[in-house]
Amino acid sequence: MTMPHKALYAIFGWAFFATGVIGAFLPVLPTTPFMILALWMFSKSSQRFHDWLYHHKLFGPSLQRWQQHRVIPLKAKLLSVSMISFSLVLMLVYSSIPPWAKAGVTLFMLYGAAYVLSKPSQPPGEKSP
Known part of the structure; x- marks a missing residue:
């Protein structure tokens, strides 16, 4: 994948992550779907950011359950x-x-x-x- 594409995936990854964080505080905005999108974007742009989010103390467990079992609580x-x-x-x-x-x-x-x-x-x- 070319560098501009990776950068675009990274930008979208951070945008989805930020939206998910906002959703953690606003009851009308979901968190998990945005974190799933961020995780996917990071998988295309940065293994470091992907691993960080996948193992995050707060967001990691739900992302791991989704990726491993397609679970929605x-x-x-x-x-x-x-x-x-x-x-x-x-x-x-x-x-x-x-x-x-x-x-x-x-x-x-x-x-x-x-x-x-x-x-x-x-x-x-x-x-x-």
């Missing part, structure tokens, strides 16, 4: 589906976009919710709390 699922539902209702009630656009957005959001719900909530063999 139950709390994250509930928050995600709740925010999708809330956003969908607001859009359907208050938006003036055409009906075909509302239908498209609704299908996209339903697909996202189905994807989140289709993933396990814990790694195989781990007991429920």
Whole structure:
């Protein structure tokens, strides 16, 4: 990969990381998806930053569970589906976009919710709390 491409991946990696950190403090912005994106961007640009994030004290465990088992914790699922539902209702009630656009957005959001719900909530063999 050429140097400008690596730099672009690194810039996006840090941007996603920063967004994920902000999401740790704002309840309406998720953290983990942005950290997953940052981890992927770092895998394309810097093994050092990838390893740092993958083994990070705070963010590392959820990234490791995702990478190893594609796990989305139950709390994250509930928050995600709740925010999708809330956003969908607001859009359907208050938006003036055409009906075909509302239908498209609704299908996209339903697909996202189905994807989140289709993933396990814990790694195989781990007991429920």
